[in-house]
Amino acid sequence: MTGTGSGTERRELLRIDGVTKAYPGVVANADVGFSVGEGEVHALLGENGAGKSTLVKMIYGLVKPDSGTMHLRGAPYAPGKPAEARRLGVAMVFQHFSLFEALTVAENVALGMETPPPMRELATRIRAVSEEYGLPLDPARLVGDLSAGERQRVEIIRCLLQDPKLLIMDEPTSVLTPQEVEILFRTLRQLSAEGTAILYISHKLEEIRALCDAATILRRGRVVATCTPREKTAREMAELMVGASLTPPERKPGPKGEVGLGVSDLSLASPIPFGTSLKGVSFTVAKGEVLGIAGVAGNGQDELLLALSGELPSDPDKVRVNSRPVGDLGPVGRRKAGLVAAPEDRYGHAAAPDMSLVENAFLTAGLRRELMHNGFIDWAKTRDFAEEIIRDYDVRTPGPDVAARALSGGNLQKFLMGRELMQGAGVIVINQPTWGVDAAAAAAIRQKILDQAAQGAAVVVISQDLDELLEVSDSFAVLNEGRLTKPRPTAGLTMDEIGLMMGGAHGMEVAHHVE
Amino acid sequence: MIRLEKRPTPSRFWLYATPIAAVLLTMVAGGLLFAAMGKNPFAVIKTIFWDPVFGEFAFYLRGQLLIKAGPLILIAIGLALGFRAGIWNIGAEGQYIIGAIVGAGVGLAFYPTENRLIFPAMILAGAFGGWLWGMIPAILKTYFNTSEILVSLMLVYVAETILAKAATGFLRNPDGAGFPGSRNFRNFEAASNPELIAGSGLHWGGVAALGVAVLAYILLTRHLLGFQIKLAGQAPRAARFHGVSPVRLVLLCMGISGALAGMAGLFEVTGPAGQITIDFNTGYGFTAIIVAFLGRLNPLGIVLAGLLMALTYVGGEMASTNLGLPAAAIQVFQGMLLFFLLAVDVLTNYRFRLGAGAPAKQGAK
Numbered sequence: 084m085t086g087t088g089s090g091t092e093r094r095e096l097l098r099i100d101g102v103t104k105a106y107p108g109v110v111a112n113a114d115v116g117f118s119v120g121e122g123e124v125h126a127l128l129g130e131n132g133a134g135k136s137t138l139v140k141m142i143y144g145l146v147k148p149d150s151g152t153m154h155l156r157g158a159p160y161a162p163g164k165p166a167e168a169r170r171l172g173v174a175m176v177f178q179h180f181s182l183f184e185a186l187t188v189a190e191n192v193a194l195g196m197e198t199p200p201p202m203r204e205l206a207t208r209i210r211a212v213s214e215e216y217g218l219p220l221d222p223a224r225l226v227g228d229l230s231a232g233e234r235q236r237v238e239i240i241r242c243l244l245q246d247p248k249l250l251i252m253d254e255p256t257s258v259l260t261p262q263e264v265e266i267l268f269r270t271l272r273q274l275s276a277e278g279t280a281i282l283y284i285s286h287k288l289e290e291i292r293a294l295c296d297a298a299t300i301l302r303r304g305r306v307v308a309t310c311t312p313r314e315k316t317a318r319e320m321a322e323l324m325v326g327a328s329l330t331p332p333e334r335k336p337g338p339k340g341e342v343g344l345g346v347s348d349l350s351l352a353s354p355i356p357f358g359t360s361l362k363g364v365s366f367t368v369a370k371g372e373v374l375g376i377a378g379v380a381g382n383g384q385d386e387l388l389l390a391l392s393g394e395l396p397s398d399p400d401k402v403r404v405n406s407r408p409v410g411d412l413g414p415v416g417r418r419k420a421g422l423v424a425a426p427e428d429r430y431g432h433a434a435a436p437d438m439s440l441v442e443n444a445f446l447t448a449g450l451r452r453e454l455m456h457n458g459f460i461d462w463a464k465t466r467d468f469a470e471e472i473i474r475d476y477d478v479r480t481p482g483p484d485v486a487a488r489a490l491s492g493g494n495l496q497k498f499l500m501g502r503e504l505m506q507g508a509g510v511i512v513i514n515q516p517t518w519g520v521d522a523a524a525a526a527a528i529r530q531k532i533l534d535q536a537a538q539g540a541a542v543v544v545i546s547q548d549l550d551e552l553l554e555v556s557d558s559f560a561v562l563n564e565g566r567l568t569k570p571r572p573t574a575g576l577t578m579d580e581i582g583l584m585m586g587g588a589h590g591m592e593v594a595h596h597v598e
Numbered sequence: 599m600i601r602l603e604k605r606p607t608p609s610r611f612w613l614y615a616t617p618i619a620a621v622l623l624t625m626v627a628g629g630l631l632f633a634a635m636g637k638n639p640f641a642v643i644k645t646i647f648w649d650p651v652f653g654e655f656a657f658y659l660r661g662q663l664l665i666k667a668g669p670l671i672l673i674a675i676g677l678a679l680g681f682r683a684g685i686w687n688i689g690a691e692g693q694y695i696i697g698a699i700v701g702a703g704v705g706l707a708f709y710p711t712e713n714r715l716i717f718p719a720m721i722l723a724g725a726f727g728g729w730l731w732g733m734i735p736a737i738l739k740t741y742f743n744t745s746e747i748l749v750s751l752m753l754v755y756v757a758e759t760i761l762a763k764a765a766t767g768f769l770r771n772p773d774g775a776g777f778p779g780s781r782n783f784r785n786f787e788a789a790s791n792p793e794l795i796a797g798s799g800l801h802w803g804g805v806a807a808l809g810v811a812v813l814a815y816i817l818l819t820r821h822l823l824g825f826q827i828k829l830a831g832q833a834p835r836a837a838r839f840h841g842v843s844p845v846r847l848v849l850l851c852m853g854i855s856g857a858l859a860g861m862a863g864l865f866e867v868t869g870p871a872g873q874i875t876i877d878f879n880t881g882y883g884f885t886a887i888i889v890a891f892l893g894r895l896n897p898l899g900i901v902l903a904g905l906l907m908a909l910t911y912v913g914g915e916m917a918s919t920n921l922g923l924p925a926a927a928i929q930v931f932q933g934m935l936l937f938f939l940l941a942v943d944v945l946t947n948y949r950f951r952l953g954a955g956a957p958a959k960q961g962a963k
Binding site for chain 1: 606608609820821822823825828829832833835836837838839840841843
């Protein structure tokens with residue numbers, strides 16, 4: 084089962100046959116086959132854990148397949164390491180950048196090359212490539228000062244300098260504003276027109292419909308379908324991806340009550356190196372209301388969560404829960420006042436990876452669920468609570484005693500969402516509720532969040548997934564370089580307006596000279 | 599090729615099997631060492647591990663076991679609490695010495711008054727001295743972000759200097775004809791710490807060690823503070839999210855371990871040592887680090903580890919007097935125990951895999 088319907092007129096560049104890769108306890112890829120033609124933009128589509136990353140790591144020489152064959156331009160292809168793949172014309176832009184913040188753009192590019200040319204020559208070449216492909220980038224700037232979109236350009240230009248025949252891009256748009264996505268797509272289309280094939284990994288279906296010539300859909304490590312994205316609806320592709328039909332969450336907006344959470348003129352220095360300080364953040368959330376906070380990663384989301392959870396204290400009046408000042412209280416005091424928070428990073432921040440689910444249930448719920456008496460922990464009661472979460476949130480686990488790290492990202496996220504949402508708190512703050520969670524579980528989590536709002540909780544959802552925010556939020560604001568825009572009602576917002584709130588394309592639209 | 603592969607959950611079996619495996623490996627490697635030195639390895643191992651309990655002089659040596667194990671256990675439990683939280687107090691030896699000096703000082707201040715309350719007051723003073731010495735690295739860490747490892751370690755040498763001053767100066771026995779050393783507590787009943795049951799080696803220090811072990815076990819398994827200690831050690835950011843103040847935890851853990859080490863020093867100086875001398879301390883504070891890890895940082899495990907370590911002390915002394923082994927060889931032997939423990943410990947979280955991802959099984963047909 085190889086090949087795609089479309090693209091047969093192109094010359095075949097990469098062909099993969101029967102590739103299998105197993106890890107202990109899980110088969111990441113089973114008998115996967117597909118082919119990519121020269122100049123083709125080919126999507127690799129699937130939920131988290133479907134095996135996309137393992138597959139491209141094999142193509143890029145990071146992982147060796149257990150069995151199966153790969154051919155590049157008709158010749159057997161089995162790269163032992165990424166350097167070999169790069170020599171043969173395969174380049175990759177990773178989802179998580181590997182850049183040194185304290186070095187300049189040119190120095191970072193040089194670090195990724197086998198034999199870097201002299202700095203001045205390299206700077207000239209970076210300028211030439213960046214102009215040719217409409218990706219403006221000053222080689223002398225420090226990477227630490229660049230936005231996420233600009234950092235991605237460093238990675239792309241690093242690849243383009245090698246003149247690749249196949250460019251692999253892993254979830255490239257997760258860090259971009261809508262305008263930046265448009266410009267990236269123009270660059271990719273230009274590359275494709277020049278004959279460079281692009282293997283594009285994503286789970287954003289509209290993007291794939293706009294950009295890709297063909298798509299291979301993976302589910303649980305197997306190819307379940309191949310299609311031409313333009314000929315399918317996003318919903319059809321989603322159902323192929325998930326293997327089930329999907330229902331969007333229901334909204335039963337209740338009457339809006341008085342203010343549950345109020346933040347006024349909150350300015351705080353970031354405790355994180357190269358972090359973003361909060362600058363005069365103000366907003367209020369009424370009981371029963373969901374405020375969605377969008378923004379590209381690294382614009383102060385983590386700092387805002389810390390400032391709300393109590394890990395980063397401020398003046399008492401800056402943060403109010405039910406009109407009570409709580410700014411100077413730590414996490415315990417704020418939970419007592421009725422505010423619960425869920426940080427983005429599950430392994431190490433929201434949960435202790437090596438502790439059991441029971442212990443992790445106690446981690447934040449000990450106080451509000453009354454799981455202790457005079458400082459002594461009631462483990463039996465805590466265990467019951469953990470089991471309740473597992474049941475209500477459909478957490479797939481052998482039992483409550485396994486270590487948190489043994490759960491998949493999506494399952495652990497369900498558990499942690501349950502832990503916070505089942506504390507009956509009046510104010511709920513969540514950073515990235517469904518990051519890395521599969522579509523079905525994400526829908527379930529969003530539904531639970533909406534249920535809490537319907538019961539009168541004031542909810543803040545910080546997310547980089549615009550579709551998610553548009554689905555759950557009543558009002559909408561954007562965090563940009565530590566400043567929060569004035570919240571606006573979500574109903575009636577257009578993508579263009581949202582993009583402008585997000586800071587546009589960081590001045591990129593002017594620099595593009597493509598016909 | 600041999601590869602290490604992370605286990606999805608830590609292995610319960612290896613958690614308990616590693617100390618045993620480490621002891622066996624130490625016996626093998628130590629045996630090779632002794633053989634290379636021209637000794638009969640079987641005789642040496644038997645002298646160290648068998649004779650103190652079942653040999654000819656066991657009636658005397660068994661008592662020595664408890665005498666040596668008591669302070670080791672008491673100190674190691676305090677250290678284990680800190681180690682669990684990621685707070686590395688390496689200077690228990692110094693806290694032990696200062697505890698002994700302060701406690702002994704309080705007792706000697708009352709000489710020759712005989713009162714039942716003197717000894718309890720000395721215990722409190724000993725704990726206070728150790729606590730004070732532990733607070734120095736703790737406060738420097740919380741306010742100036744210094745390394746508690748270096749500061750606590752260096753304070754050991756400061757403590758030793760103070761000890762020398764105490765033995766030859768401010769605590770010297772006025773009736774001692776100018777010899778260094780304080781009054782002997784055996785001659786000062788209200789302040790002495792005698793053997794409670796003749797020949798058993800059990801004094802108040804041993805009783806305290808067992809009591810503290812039980813309390814620490816309850817603290818770690820049932821109490822909020824124990825949970826916070828474990829959480830801070832395993833996931834510091836999750837601990838802050840939970841609401842633990844890192845400053846409070848550093849002060850608490852350094853304080854507890856200092857106080858327990860100080861108490862151990864007081865029991866030692868009033869009991870087995872008998873008086874403050876320039877070198878009454880015998881490195882229990884350092885050996886306790888090995889005991890803490892050998893006992894898996896678990897209070898009940900530490901009781902067993904303390905007894906085992908005492909065995910190598912007593913047996914090692916026998917081996918050096920009877921078989922002519924240098925003392926350094928015994929110390930190497932004890933060091934090996936920690937070395938092998940840390941090495942074998944990998945198996946708790948990882949497992950070995952042979953071969954490089956053997957592809958034969960899935961592909962062939």
